[in-house]
Amino acid sequence: MKTLAIDMRLSWVEAARIIAAALQDGTAEGKRAAREELQNMARAADAAVALVAVARKARKRLGGTNIMGQKLDAPLVAEIDAALQKVSRGA
Numbered sequence: 001m002k003t004l005a006i007d008m009r010l011s012w013v014e015a016a017r018i019i020a021a022a023l024q025d026g027t028a029e030g031k032r033a034a035r036e037e038l039q040n041m042a043r044a045a046d047a048a049v050a051l052v053a054v055a056r057k058a059r060k061r062l063g064g065t066n067i068m069g070q071k072l073d074a075p076l077v078a079e080i081d082a083a084l085q086k087v088s089r090g091a
Contacts, residue, residue, distance in 0.1 A: 004029070004030070004033050005033075012041070015037070015041065016041075019034045019037055019038055019041075022034035023035070048087075052084065052087055055080050055083060055084055056084065058080060059077065059080045059081065059084065
């Protein structure tokens with residue numbers, strides 16, 4: 001039996017279009033694979049939401065100072081801020 005897969009290096013939007021087409025016009029096997037891929041995408045989205053929550057907690061901790069009054073890892077704070085802004089914009 002031939003195995004079909006969706007290359008998830010596509011953007012999420014492109015992948016959703018392919019899955020929608022498979023669900024609408026695909027063979028029974030294509031529809032099964034599309035439903036399976038939707039579950040995989042949902043698990044990835046759930047993991048991303050959990051990571052955002054962890055990043056927000058880390059950001060709060062890193063944004064302050066240590067007990068010596070020294071600023072904590074400013075480049076890391078900036079990187080977390082940029083990532084959270086990108087997620088907030090839906091990019």
